Amino acid sequence: MNNNSSTNTSQIYALLDCNNFYVSCERVFAPELNNIPIMVLSNNDGCVIARSNEVKALGVKMAEPAFKCRDLVRKHNIQVFSANFPLYADLSARVMKTLRKFTPEIEIYSIDEAFLSFSNLHISDYQAYSQKIRQTILRWTGLPVSIGIASTKTLTKAANEIAKKDPSLNGVLDFTRLLDKEVDDYLERIPVRDIWGVGRQYSKKLEAIGIYTAKNLKHADSKYMRKKMTVLGERCVLELRGERCFDLDTNPQPQKGISTTRTFGGEVTDYQDLEEAIASFTATASEKLRNQNSLANIVIVFVRTNRFKGGYYSNSYHIRLPKATSSTILLTKYALLALRNIFKKGYRYKQSGVLLSGIEPEVQKQTSIFKSDKSNGKAKTLMNTIDAINRKWGRGQVKLLSEGIRKPWLYQRTRVSKRYTTDWGELLIVSCNP
DNA sequence: TCTGGGGTCCTAGGACCC
DNA sequence: TCTGGGGTCCTAGGACCC
Numbered sequence: 001m002n003n004n005s006s007t008n009t010s011q012i013y014a015l016l017d018c019n020n021f022y023v024s025c026e027r028v029f030a031p032e033l034n035n036i037p038i039m040v041l042s043n044n045d046g047c048v049i050a051r052s053n054e055v056k057a058l059g060v061k062m063a064e065p066a067f068k069c070r071d072l073v074r075k076h077n078i079q080v081f082s083a084n085f086p087l088y089a090d091l092s093a094r095v096m097k098t099l100r101k102f103t104p105e106i107e108i109y110s111i112d113e114a115f116l117s118f119s120n121l122h123i124s125d126y127q128a129y130s131q132k133i134r135q136t137i138l139r140w141t142g143l144p145v146s147i148g149i150a151s152t153k154t155l156t157k158a159a160n161e162i163a164k165k166d167p168s169l170n171g172v173l174d175f176t177r178l179l180d181k182e183v184d185d186y187l188e189r190i191p192v193r194d195i196w197g198v199g200r201q202y203s204k205k206l207e208a209i210g211i212y213t214a215k216n217l218k219h220a221d222s223k224y225m226r227k228k229m230t231v232l233g234e235r236c237v238l239e240l241r242g243e244r245c246f247d248l249d250t251n252p253q254p255q256k257g258i259s260t261t262r263t264f265g266g267e268v269t270d271y272q273d274l275e276e277a278i279a280s281f282t283a284t285a286s287e288k289l290r291n292q293n294s295l296a297n298i299v300i301v302f303v304r305t306n307r308f309k310g311g312y313y314s315n316s317y318h319i320r321l322p323k324a325t326s327s328t329i330l331l332t333k334y335a336l337l338a339l340r341n342i343f344k345k346g347y348r349y350k351q352s353g354v355l356l357s358g359i360e361p362e363v364q365k366q367t368s369i370f371k372s373d374k375s376n377g378k379a380k381t382l383m384n385t386i387d388a389i390n391r392k393w394g395r396g397q398v399k400l401l402s403e404g405i406r407k408p409w410l411y412q413r414t415r416v417s418k419r420y421t422t423d424w425g426e427l428l429i430v431s432c433n434p
Numbered sequence: 435t436c437t438g439g440g441g442t443c444c445t446a447g448g449a450c451c452c
Numbered sequence: 453t454c455t456g457g458g459g460t461c462c463t464a465g466g467a468c469c470c
Contacts, residue, residue: 041438042438043439044436049439110469110470112470113470199469201468230445230467231445256442259441
């Protein structure tokens with residue numbers, strides 16, 4: 001991140017965003033669903049987390065509880081899917097790999113978005129180049145994308161926003177070849193709420209002082225915005241004006257916190273069931289930890305009853321470990337100890353989770369001359385072996401007994417599509433009729 | 435009946451140190 | 453008992469992102 005030193009040299013950035021990503025992933029394997037309304041639900045079939053354009057047009061909001069749109073689903077015959085994250089992650093990886101053929105400078109921003117730099121490519125027509133990227137990704141993965149081009153990241157987001165919605169733009173909008181006045185005309189079309197960095201709370205504040213659009217914000221006083229919305233607000237204004245505050249981050253650092261949390265399908269009252277849940281979440285979280293070659297110093301466990309019901313109980317407990325580790329066995333031991341401290345009998349638990357924090361890189365430690373660290377080495381080999389088996393044969397093939405065999409508390413996913421690309425047993429079958 | 439899950443950054447305030 | 457200022461580190465809470 002950079003707030004002033006590099007604003008002199010101009011840069012060309014692009015933001016690529018997959019349209020309605022999860023919905024588009026489902027359509028790749030079910031093309032008969034093109035042009036008909038479909039949506040994807042979160043874990044436990046709780047909330048709407050992706051909507052096709054047809055569903056958006058019906059007024060279904062992002063993160064809306066699924067039960068609230070049941071009538072619409074029936075009335076308009078909306079096709080509903082449970083989230084199939086392994087499938088989406090795999091298609092995402094294919095998109096990102098394709099992008100690397102077009103520029104080495106990529107920041108993978110989320111599962112369906114990437115910032116690119118066009119600065120050092122020696123091309124003159126960014127618009128044509130972006131159309132080539134779109135067509136290639138569509139051909140190689142089946143996924144439609146939109147691209148916004150500008151001199152700052154915040155502006156690429158804004159350009160992308162317009163490109164996605166305005167059919168006349170054919171999925172690409174390049175601010176760098178427009179006049180200031182023309183850019184302002186586009187920014188006027190974007191509600192301030194939709195600007196990167198402006199959320200619900202800030203947009204309320206901004207509207208109260210007469211700032212309704214991206215154009216309004218761009219021409220607001222940046223120091224005043226710093227007072228209203230911290231330094232991020234100031235940067236937002238500057239970026240809208242084309243002054244670069246955020247550089248491309250092509251070298252992502254390991255995550256600083258890792259968590260696995262779930263809302264249960266039903267309600268859990270039994271201590272042992274909760275133990276199984278916590279053990280299973282810890283296993284998942286520590287596998288993520290090992291995948292980024294890190295160790296954790298702190299384990300946090302939380303439990304919660306249904307927050308929409310009376311008699312609410314919520315508590316968390318954190319334990320600092322005597323020594324940083326990534327061992328599922330050790331982390332589970334402490335997680336269960338933490339659970340013991342907050343479990344209260346008589347409550348109906350609806351949600352719980354495990355958070356790993358105090359994360360540090362795993363460096364090859366010099367073992368003591370006097371006492372070789374044999375036990376540690378063994379534990380590490382065991383964990384590596386378990387990870388390898390689970391990678392090859394599927395998650396959860398090998399696990400600790402504490403994770404339990406039956407999982408009555410596990411979430412429900414009633415309408416999950418097949419793992420077309422990540423499971424040998426569920427590959428798409430193509431038949432050719434003579 | 436039914437309401438997701440995984441992250442990041444910034445700031446204020448307290449504890450502690452010299 | 454009175455009385456100071458400046459720095460660092462940590463944490464909780466609140467905002468944001470997808």
